[in-house]
Amino acid sequence: MPDPASELFGQFEPTLRFEKPLESNEAGWYIIAEQSVPSTLAAFWQTAMQWTTEPQHVIPPIEKAEILEESDQKVRRLLIPRRKAKDAPLEEVVEYCRAAEGCPTDRVIYRPNEKVGNLPFYYPKVEAYSLVYIPDADSNESGLLRLELASNESVSDTKMQYALKTVLHKLFKWCIQARIGYKKKAHHDVLVDKDTYTQTYQRLKAKYASELIRNWSEKTDPKKFVFEDIAIASYLICLWEESRPTFVDLGCGNGLLTYLLTSEGYEGYGVDIADRKIWVELKGDRANLLRVEALRPSSTVYPEADWLIGNHADELVPWIPIIAAKSQSNFMVIPCCLYGLDGTKKLVLKPTAGEGKYEAYTSYVKSIATQCGFEPEQDHLRIPSTKNITIVGRNRKDTPVDLSALEAAGASFVPRLSDREKEEQRRRKIRKLT
């Protein structure tokens, strides 16, 4: 069944006035971008309220908003940035002006409590900007959505132009979703910018896919792994933005993800219980790129790694937040089979209403991350596998945490035997019997 929203989403063709903002019908405001929207006034207000509490879904450099004060007409919120070391939190007043209550137009005004020169890079360099809805004269089912600035100066920075257009696009979509009561099944691209992700994926695909598929020396289907790992590498590159973190890929399997990330200039390596035939080609002259090691998670730390990755890393997945906490690292895991901390699949999960087993398992992994002091975030990856939820831990509370209960729960963990070891065991048994 076609997605009912897709057709409406396709109507996005905004008029952009970055070079020459047009004077609005309200004094002091200048139109920078506008788009007709097949949505009601009610949908506009629902969208505006959502933007107040969830700006991170519209402006990627923001991690979240903390609401400091709230009334029907005004909200004071603190925008918390993702890159805490680089950007400061920004206090902002959001004013709701409703035509029904005597305002000239339905308008939401965003006013930062900061001088223009000190505004963060992602914020328009103005004293205020606003989102406006003007109902169509002949229908109350549609209207005009506008972004207006409290300045008539042109916006010449192309990155800011792109950001403003993206904001309008996102709000346009939300208005449509609010109108048709649309609920997305999976929330993709929550932590990365969708367009940047798509561009990165296309670039990596063009650069690596055909050669990797041609030279695949494993018995597995190259297409499944190549496109999946290109997608995961693209996602991580977008998540890391301009930073160049170091990483360790735990349970790296065929090593493809490690190969892609290091080929893109990120420093790191992969670890797995068993080596793979393809490692020889992927390593080339980098002997330490992929390493054989049976990890005992309770005694494993990687203080040198900025990020620990666990892509479908089976029994290592629930341990990775713990290893990351002890290593002072961030982590990204894509849970798969339902392993507990003891390395078995005997975990008893209690899915909440509407939750499947896989979602319940991801909740379990998130709860471990929370106990480790992380504020875990979640996203859905665009990969062929149905196990496509990723949990990211990149923010940790400063308060000390006690990991002893988690470690005790996993005290009986024993690393599995590699296929080679299992085969040797089998042969030994046969020899004994004959």
Ligand SMILES: C[S@@+](CC[C@H](N)C(=O)[O-])C[C@H]1O[C@@H](n2cnc3c(N)ncnc32)[C@H](O)[C@@H]1O
């Ligand atoms: C399902 S595979 C995933 C491999 C790879 N990340 C991928 O997505 O293609 C899980 C991997 O975790 C590895 N693994 C499981 N327990 C491990 C341990 N204790 N130490 C090292 N590797 C382990 C397994 O050998 C296996 O290669």
